[in-house]
Amino acid sequence: xRPLQPGDRVHLAAASSALLGEGAAERLKAGCxxxxxxxxxxxxxxxxxxxxxxxxxxxxxxxxxxxxxxxHAEAAPLLACVRGGWGAARLxxxxxxxxxxxxxxxxxxxxxxxxxxxxxxxxxVHGPLLTTLASEPAWSQxxxxxxxxxxxxxxxxxxxxxxxxxxxxxxxxxxxxxxHLLGTALLPSLAGAILVLEDVGExxxxxxxxxxHWRLCxxxxxxxxxxxxxxSGCNDDDDPEAAAEQAAGRxxxxxQVLHERTADLGIPVVAGLPVGHEPGNAALPLGRQARLxxxxxxxxxxx
Numbered sequence: 052x053r054p055l056q057p058g059d060r061v062h063l064a065a066a067s068s069a070l071l072g073e074g075a076a077e078r079l080k081a082g083c084x085x086x087x088x089x090x091x092x093x094x095x096x097x098x099x100x101x102x103x104x105x106x107x108x109x110x111x112x113x114x115x116x117x118x119x120x121x122x123h124a125e126a127a128p129l130l131a132c133v134r135g136g137w138g139a140a141r142l143x144x145x146x147x148x149x150x151x152x153x154x155x156x157x158x159x160x161x162x163x164x165x166x167x168x169x170x171x172x173x174x175x176v177h178g179p180l181l182t183t184l185a186s187e188p189a190w191s192q193x194x195x196x197x198x199x200x201x202x203x204x205x206x207x208x209x210x211x212x213x214x215x216x217x218x219x220x221x222x223x224x225x226x227x228x229x230x231h232l233l234g235t236a237l238l239p240s241l242a243g244a245i246l247v248l249e250d251v252g253e254x255x256x257x258x259x260x261x262x263x264h265w266r267l268c269x270x271x272x273x274x275x276x277x278x279x280x281x282x283s284g285c286n287d288d289d290d291p292e293a294a295a296e297q298a299a300g301r302x303x304x305x306x307q308v309l310h311e312r313t314a315d316l317g318i319p320v321v322a323g324l325p326v327g328h329e330p331g332n333a334a335l336p337l338g339r340q341a342r343l344x345x346x347x348x349x350x351x352x353x354x
Contacts, residue, residue: 052153052174054201055128057090062127063099063181066118067159068136069107070182076104079133081185089196091129103133111138118142122163123150129199132156132163133181139163140228146236153199156180157332158251161224165232168222168239168337177223177247177326178334191331198334204352207333209278211348212310213320217276218353219243221341223326226250230261233268241273245341247350249280249327255305258285262312271312276319276343278350279309280326319345 061083070079076099083093094102108114112134113121119142122130132139135158143166151172154164157180164175178195179187187195197204222239226248232238250258265271286305303311306322313320321343325333340353 052151053128055091055153055199058092059129060092060125060127061086061094061129061131062125063094063103063131063133064118064121064124065103065106065112065133066122066139066142066163067112067132068110068134068138069112070104070134071107075182076100078182078185079104082131082133082179082181082183085184085192086131089200110136111141115141119147126150127152129153129155131181132160135159135180140231140237143237155195157223157249158225158328159228161228162232162237164337165222165224165229165239166237169237173338175337176334177337179332183330183332186330188331191325191333195334198336204334206349206351207324207326209321209324209348209350211319211345212322213314213316213318214345215276215317215319216342216344216346217243217245217319218340218342219245219275221245221247221335221339221352222337223247223249223278223280223335226258226261227253230264233264233270239337241270243275244273245276245278245343245350246274247278247280247324247326247335249282250285251283251328253282253285254287255285255303255308258282258305259303259308259312262308266312271316274316274318276321276345277313277316278324278326278343279320279322280324281329282309283328319343321345321348321350323348324350
């Protein structure tokens with residue numbers, strides 16, 4: 052992919068849930084301001100309010116035809132998704148031909164990122180949404196800028212759970228969304244891949260159920276390595292009864308589930324990577340060659 056240059060235009064798309072609620076306008080404009088500081092051209096505040104803010108069809112940011120039109124309305128070198136939620140996968144039936152360009156987002160945008168990668172097109176970036184970008188720490192914003200503008204990225208540090216070193220194409224995504232892509236034409240090749248997963252608001256038993264599905268269909272067994280980002284609100288910490296049952300050994304914790312479902316695969320596993328629904332959400336380019344080091348607890352790009 053051609054690195055961005057100052058003066059390049061950014062196209063925005065609301066492919067998932069509606070931009071409703073207090074503070075939505077401010078978060079969107081603040082994200083656009085970050086891109087403007089990098090020298091990129093973004094829509095005007097008036098265009099933002101007219102086109103995206105408050106538009107909805109039920110809980111979605113407009114009817115499918117409107118949201119699909121958002122994706123293809125402009126051939127700008129960067130397409131930035133404004134928020135996640137749910138709905139992006141609806142735009143992939145039938146599977147469209149996706150343009151090769153920088154595509155930025157995470158969470159529900161996983162389906163678009165993986166579809167672009169599955170079609171052999173580069174540029175998919177698992178990273179902040181426009182409504183989360185301004186709340187990212189400075190290092191995370193700078194990492195995204197470096198990635199888009201073709202500058203080197205430092206390795207990410209985590210906790211090595213299973214030893215070994217693996218290299219392969221990098222994939223990253225939301226576990227729930229990615230699980231619903233299994234068995235579809237939207238799934239990139241998993242052979243030898245370095246897969247980084249994150250999620251939010253899923254109880255440990257549901258995480259276990261999804262990972263078991265990956266095992267049953269042979270998906271986890273194809274991977275070269277696994278990285279875990281943040282699993283926000285997934286550990287029953289706010290449920291005293293669940294916490295008591297975990298302490299008594301009658302309920303699995305999130306960490307126990309992630310360990311048990313991956314420890315026997317014979318591949319490096321690194322947890323605690325800064326990726327997901329908690330700031331910072333480190334930008335990761337899908338399809339790029341990466342090395343996952345379970346000995347050092349490190350993920351780095353090789354190209």
